[in-house]
Every structure is written in C-alpha cells, then in structure tokens.
Amino acid sequence: MLIVGDGNFSFTHSVAARLGVAPLMYATSYDSFGELKVMFPDVLHHIRESVRRGVKFYFNVNAAKLLENAHLNGTLYYCIVFNRPHVGVHRKDTEDWVIRSNQKLIDGFLKNAKQLITENGEIHISVKTNPPYNRWEVEDIAKSHRLVTLKTVRFPLWEYPYYENKKASKADPNATFCNKCTVTYIFELI
Numbered sequence: 353m354l355i356v357g358d359g360n361f362s363f364t365h366s367v368a369a370r371l372g373v374a375p376l377m378y379a380t381s382y383d384s385f386g387e388l389k390v391m392f393p394d395v396l397h398h399i400r401e402s403v404r405r406g407v408k409f410y411f412n413v414n415a416a417k418l419l420e421n422a423h424l425n426g427t428l429y430y431c432i433v434f435n436r437p438h439v440g441v442h443r444k445d446t447e448d449w450v451i452r453s454n455q456k457l458i459d460g461f462l463k464n465a466k467q468l469i470t471e472n473g474e475i476h477i478s479v480k481t482n483p484p485y486n487r488w489e490v491e492d493i494a495k496s497h498r499l500v501t502l503k504t505v506r507f508p509l510w511e512y513p514y515y516e517n518k519k520a521s522k523a524d525p526n527a528t529f530c531n532k533c534t535v536t537y538i539f540e541l542i
Contacts, residue, residue, distance in 0.1 A: 354429040354468070355379040356415045356461065360392035361399055363435055366512035368405040375406035378424070380413035382440075398514065416460025418468060428470045434461055435478040435507075436517065436534075446484045454488055462497045466541060475499065475539045478507045482533040490537055499539040507534040 357380065358364045364379040371377070379402065381388055388395045388411070399409060410423050415434060419425050439453045458477065465475045475494075479485055491501055509515065 353377045354424070354432045356413070356418070356432060356434045357382055357437060358435065360388070360395045360516065361402060361409070362394070362514050362516045363512060364407060365398040365401050366514040368402045368407050369514060370511070371405070373405055374402070377407045378410065379407055380410045380415070382414060383411065385411045416457050416464065418461070418464035424468065427468070428473070429468055430470050430473045431476065432465045432469060432473070433476045437461065437477065437479065451484060451487050455493060458488065458490060459493050462494055462499060466497055466499060469541070472540065474502065476536050477539070478534055478536040480533050481535055494537070494539050498542045500542050502538045502540050504535050504537050507536050
C-alpha cells in the first residue's frame with residue numbers, strides 16, 4: 353500500500369494501527385522531513401508509531417510525479433491512497449485557476465498511479481464533493497486515464513482514530529476543515 357501526500361502522517365498512523373503490522377506500507381509527503389517537523393509538532397509521534405509497525409517513509413515526493421521518484425518507481429502496489437489532494441495555495445478554492453491547479457494535480461497523480469498498481473489494484477482519492485470541489489471533476493479525470501469507478505463511499509473518519517485533517521497551509525498548519533461531504537472514489541484500470 354502506498355499513501356501519498358499525508359501531511360502530518362496521522363492518516364498513515366491510523367491505517368498502520370488498524371493493520372497492526374504494515375511492512376508493505378509506504379507513505380509520502382510533498383514536504384521535506386525538516387519542513388514537516390516545523391509545520392506539524394506531532395509528526396514525529398505519527399512517524400514513530402508507524403515505523404514501529406513497519407511503515408517506510410519518503411519525503412519531497414510530488415504526487416503528480418510519482419514515477420520520477422526512484423524509491424517508488426519499479427514497485428507495484430495493490431492500493432494507492434491520496435486523501436484530500438490540494439495544491440496548498442493561499443487563495444480561495446473558488447478561484448478558477450485554483451480549481452484548474454487541483455485538477456492538474458489529480459490528473460498527474462492518476463497518470464502516475466495507474467502505472468504503479470498491481471493487476472486488480474485500486475486507487476483511492478478522498479475529496480469533498482460540495483462546491484467548489486465538485487468542479488474538480490475527479491471521475492471525469494479518472495475516465496480520461498482509462499480508470500473506472502468501482503465505488504464511491506463516504507469517508508469513514510471514525511475508522512481512523514489518529515487521523516487529524518489538516519489544511520495544506522504552511523501559514524497555518526493547525527487549520528482543519530470540515531469532513532462533511534467528503535467521499536472516497538475507488539478506481540481500477542479498465
């Protein structure tokens with residue numbers, strides 16, 4: 353399993369804790385380890401708890417360019433998860449260019465992820481579906497990459513006890529967002 357773009361690694365910690373042992377689980381962050389320690393005071397706790405269960409971590413990984421990362425390229429995963437993708441700009445999410453930027457991020461992620469999943473593997477993307485996030489058109493982007501929606505489920509926050517959603521904001525890393533209207537799209541190759 354590969355978890356992409358997990359800000360403070362609290363989601364990774366939750367998944368690893370549910371599994372008990374996770375030697376085939378990998379987690380990435382767009383930011384460097386040093387940046388994460390500054391932004392998220394609890395990141396070391398989540399990393400320690402996950403490493404204890406076998407999780408491996410990679411930093412400075414661009415979700416839209418997974419194939420360019422030597423640690424990830426060449427390995428196939430049965431499941432790749434990207435929760436709440438966001439480019440992290442400090443602008444209103446309603447602005448057209450912010451929407452296009454997030455669509456580009458999702459497009460790049462899916463283009464790369466589909467080449468890193470096993471036969472019958474799955475790609476999970478959790479996003480909000482209320483405006484303006486419904487304009488991201490996640491399912492249409494997936495279709496353009498020959499991915500089909502297996503199912504769409506409400507994001508089960510209660511299943512991840514250590515998970516703390518955080519906005520992609522270096523200015524205010526403790527800012528959270530509402531989980532209402534969040535779904536997980538589960539895709540597979542056609």
